[in-house]
Amino acid sequence: MSTSQIAFLKGHGTENDFVIVPDPDNAIDLPASAVARLCDRRAGIGGDGLLHVVRSAAHPEAQAMAGEAEWFMDYRNADGSIAEMCGNGVRVFAGYLQRAGHVEEGDLAVATRGGVKKAHLAKDGSITVSMGRALLPGDGVTVSLGGRSWAARNVNMGNPHAVAFVDDLAHAGDLLSVPSYSPASVYPDGVNIEFVVDRGPRHVAMRVHERGSGETRSCGTGACAVAVAAARRDGADPARTGTPVTYTVDLPGGTLVITERSDGEIEMTGPAVIVAEGLLDAAWLDTVLG
Numbered sequence: 001m002s003t004s005q006i007a008f009l010k011g012h013g014t015e016n017d018f019v020i021v022p023d024p025d026n027a028i029d030l031p032a033s034a035v036a037r038l039c040d041r042r043a044g045i046g047g048d049g050l051l052h053v054v055r056s057a058a059h060p061e062a063q064a065m066a067g068e069a070e071w072f073m074d075y076r077n078a079d080g081s082i083a084e085m086c087g088n089g090v091r092v093f094a095g096y097l098q099r100a101g102h103v104e105e106g107d108l109a110v111a112t113r114g115g116v117k118k119a120h121l122a123k124d125g126s127i128t129v130s131m132g133r134a135l136l137p138g139d140g141v142t143v144s145l146g147g148r149s150w151a152a153r154n155v156n157m158g159n160p161h162a163v164a165f166v167d168d169l170a171h172a173g174d175l176l177s178v179p180s181y182s183p184a185s186v187y188p189d190g191v192n193i194e195f196v197v198d199r200g201p202r203h204v205a206m207r208v209h210e211r212g213s214g215e216t217r218s219c220g221t222g223a224c225a226v227a228v229a230a231a232r233r234d235g236a237d238p239a240r241t242g243t244p245v246t247y248t249v250d251l252p253g254g255t256l257v258i259t260e261r262s263d264g265e266i267e268m269t270g271p272a273v274i275v276a277e278g279l280l281d282a283a284w285l286d287t288v289l290g
């Protein structure tokens with residue numbers, strides 16, 4: 001089968017990088033194997049994940065949200081697996097829509113598998129996303145890596161996270177090896193694992209091993225999960241006290257600012273950068289899409 005060329009862009013949010021495939025009519029079939037090839041850093045374009053940009057009305061998983069959000073972020077991890085949400089991805093997705101002239105500065109709703117997210121595109125280029133409320137199922141897990149183990153907090157931001165406070169981020173060792181966790185039944189679909197240290201009052205630093213992508217240089221939903229876990233550890237619970245709390249979260253690829261409002265809504269602010277756009281080679285595409 002001969003495939004015509006497909007346009008792509010490359011972007012990142014605090015160095016969590018994505019292949020962007022604009023496909024308003026949902027005409028491109030992207031099986032997991034094709035996504036994995038596109039995200040391959042040597043044999044493909046390379047990315048921690050892929051943002052398939054589709055109109056909600058054209059995607060069966062998003063049609064019910066089409067009244068509220070014109071665009072659907074069909075997010076895939078680098079291994080081709082599907083995830084409910086991607087915090088850095090949704091900022092880059094919004095940045096792409098603005099660059100393509102589909103939306104203007106100001107407010108925008110984006111449909112995701114984790115529900116509709118409201119984004120605000122500011123004049124200075126930063127983007128703030130209302131990420132919803134965190135769920136904190138009581139069951140904790142033990143996370144292990146390199147012969148060490150830590151108690152971790154289970155935080156759900158639409159996607160699952162295990163947050164472990166450690167003494168030194170060097171203890172997170174080589175995150176190319178997958179940390180294990182137990183009991184495994186807490187996360188039947190796998191989990192993103194964050195290792196966190198304190199940097200100062202309401203200021204933390206983290207590294208992350210992402211489900212489906214390995215160690216990445218940033219994770220937006222992970223930063224939100226970390227801020228909520230740190231707030232509860234520090235005795236802050238805005239939905240109970242009525243006092244919002246803001247954490248600065250440093251990641252290897254940059255800094256995200258996370259506010260938990262008094263209604264429990266979590267807001268994440270950070271950058272979105274588009275670095276390139278191009279056309280996928282038709283002959284190569286034939287080998288990828290079959």
Ligand SMILES: N[C@@H](CCC[C@H](N)C(=O)O)C(=O)O
Pocket residue numbers: 016049077082083084085086087088089159160192210211212213216218219220221222
């Ligand atoms: N990097 C993302 C999270 C992407 C999805 C994650 N790997 C999962 O499988 O849940 C972010 O910025 O939130």
